[in-house]
Amino acid sequence: MSVEPTSLLRLEKTSLREQALTALRKAITSGQIPPSTHLVETELSEALQISRGTLREAMRQLQQEGLISAGARGRLSVRHLDTKEIRDVFHVRAALESLAARELAARPDRTEAVATLRSAVDDMDRWAASNLEDRIEADLRFHRTMCQLTGNLTLLHQWTSLEGSIRMSIMFAGVDRAIKNMNAKRHHDIVDAIESGDTAKAAEAVIDHMAGAADTLVTA
Structure with missing residues (x-):
């Protein structure tokens, strides 16, 4: 039985997404990235050493969790709870x-x-x-x-x-x-x-x- 290379790449990508998600979630909930901070894709992808596509997947999950929110022109920021x-x-x-x-x-x-x-x-x-x-x-x-x-x-x-x-x-x-x-x-x-x-x-x-x-x- 042969293994499709694309399936292995998909697993690797998923792993990177999960690692990025965990790192960002911890940084936000610990206050390391303060509320109202604007999240710049280029800076975050470079800091995490992942592609912007993988970063976007992680950030979509963070939006669903209510940790970040979209403002004007879709700019993403750390949510500030009043x-x-x-x-x-x-x-x-x-x-x-x-x-x-x-x-x-x-x-x-x-x-x-x-x-x-x-x-x-x-x-x-x-x-x-x-x-x-x-x-x-x-x-x-x-x-x-x-x-x-x-x-x-x-x-x-x-x-x-x-x-x-x-x-x-x-x-x-x-x-x-x-x-x-x-x-x-x-x-x-x-x-x-x-x-x-x-x-x-x-x-x-x-x-x-x-x-x-x-x-x-x-x-x-």
């Missing part, structure tokens, strides 16, 4: 994660899920003395895990599509305010509510958590 947009992101998070909490609380066999979530909170404690990026990862891992444990792939997909905007919201706030939202006790409260088996209480715990988190991020 306070309303941040609150909108957290309202949608509250809807998704309260559904996850409700589903987990309704399970008669929720013991294992609760143990997994407590372990995720313990990880947050372990990273408490680390840098902001590690703490953000530990925090998001807790919330992502809660969605994963439901087994609802649509729910998880929708949450994942918000992840870029969530990271940008956290960076928007600055270190001090961001860290306030990573308090382990606030996350244990969610797990306690899930463990109780009271679905309304579990959903309310998440909604309160997200409202408080949004307030912390946008209140000067």
Whole structure:
């Protein structure tokens, strides 16, 4: 059986696209490329050592994720989230994660899920003395895990599509305010509510958590 050379080239191109996508996503969500920065194709393709075509493919994905947006004449810039947009992101998070909490609380066999979530909170404690990026990862891992444990792939997909905007919201706030939202006790409260088996209480715990988190991020 012969192998078509074009198929191997396609794999290589896909790999380059994914590497470029990962590098750009990290630079944007970490603040290395600040909000409102105009993205110049020639500069980025040279810096990443990829073709402009491969770069455009990566940037189309970043547009879909809400990390960059097109302005006048189609010029692409890093998206700047204002306070309303941040609150909108957290309202949608509250809807998704309260559904996850409700589903987990309704399970008669929720013991294992609760143990997994407590372990995720313990990880947050372990990273408490680390840098902001590690703490953000530990925090998001807790919330992502809660969605994963439901087994609802649509729910998880929708949450994942918000992840870029969530990271940008956290960076928007600055270190001090961001860290306030990573308090382990606030996350244990969610797990306690899930463990109780009271679905309304579990959903309310998440909604309160997200409202408080949004307030912390946008209140000067």
